[in-house]
Amino acid sequence: VTHKLNQPLKILLHIIIITFLTVVTQIGGIIYLIAILLIKKSAEKKRLKRIGIFAVLYLLATFLIVPNIAPIFGREKIKETEFLKAHSIFYKLANRNYVRPELNQTIGKIATEFEKRNSGIKMVYLDANFPFIDKFPLLPHLSHNDGKKIDVSLIYENDNGQLTNKKPSISGYGVYEMPTEKEYDQNAVCKKNGNWQYDFPKYLTLGTINKDIEFSEKGTRQLAELILKQKNIGKLFIEPHLKTRLNLNNGKVRFHGCQAVRHDDHIHFQLK
Numbered sequence: 001v002t003h004k005l006n007q008p009l010k011i012l013l014h015i016i017i018i019t020f021l022t023v024v025t026q027i028g029g030i031i032y033l034i035a036i037l038l039i040k041k042s043a044e045k046k047r048l049k050r051i052g053i054f055a056v057l058y059l060l061a062t063f064l065i066v067p068n069i070a071p072i073f074g075r076e077k078i079k080e081t082e083f084l085k086a087h088s089i090f091y092k093l094a095n096r097n098y099v100r101p102e103l104n105q106t107i108g109k110i111a112t113e114f115e116k117r118n119s120g121i122k123m124v125y126l127d128a129n130f131p132f133i134d135k136f137p138l139l140p141h142l143s144h145n146d147g148k149k150i151d152v153s154l155i156y157e158n159d160n161g162q163l164t165n166k167k168p169s170i171s172g173y174g175v176y177e178m179p180t181e182k183e184y185d186q187n188a189v190c191k192k193n194g195n196w197q198y199d200f201p202k203y204l205t206l207g208t209i210n211k212d213i214e215f216s217e218k219g220t221r222q223l224a225e226l227i228l229k230q231k232n233i234g235k236l237f238i239e240p241h242l243k244t245r246l247n248l249n250n251g252k253v254r255f256h257g258c259q260a261v262r263h264d265d266h267i268h269f270q271l272k
Helices: 002-025 028-038 046-073 089-093 101-117 186-192 196-204 217-229 240-245
Strands: 084-086 123-125 149-153 233-237 266-271
Touching (some): 002 028, 028 046, 084 089, 084 101, 101 123, 101 217, 101 266, 186 196, 217 233, 217 266
Parallel strands (some): 084 123
Antiparallel strands (some): 123 149, 149 266, 233 266
16 A cells, blocks of 8 residues: 555656756756656666766756757857856756857857956856747746846945955845835835735845955946947846946836846846
8 A cells, every 4th residue: 555655656756856857957857757767667776876867867968968959949058258157057057057149249248348347357147048948937037038138146345345256145146235225115115015026036045155245336337337338238127226326327227027026136137
């Protein structure tokens, strides 16, 4: 009887794992399924073997196969340079570092230009898009589903006002540059309207680090202005109080809406 009970539970567990891997990495669910099918149920140490096969296949797919298939879907891997880097290896391991070729060129240009003005300071990206299929959601985002969008970190400075590459959150999200008492508090407005998810990323920091740094108005404004200068960039999302504080009067700077999440921990921008 216990064996019979276990079977539906095992199937349910596999379904949960496949769903989770698909949501986080797009390709992980399929690779997990292949790993299950490759190892016979009767095999000794089958769980260990499945994990091993999954890991090998996943890494092969992520670093060798996917980058070569993505261009068929009009996307390519972000070309990292000395001055354009992922916030952590997670974004590359999870295949969240794909964009349209046009956006790839543009972010490279912005990063190079930014470093020219601020020696050694990098543009650090977070979530971009998955490699395949338009409209396939990159959760928890509402819109990163067509290769045209990317999130980048705000710029920070250390005690003596010098720009730094350090960031305050392990994931890159969830540590907010809060509005002052005099500034407009969009978070309070959205939550009052029932949009409870608006500051949800505070639970996604994975821990806070570098407590000795603070938000750099000068650095972030300069980065935002470089982004806005690009003719093919159609929109930039940043929280309203930062838009005011940084004096970003360009018409491309929009409010993302209460149904999204707050943008005072990163900048989102996208192609027209």
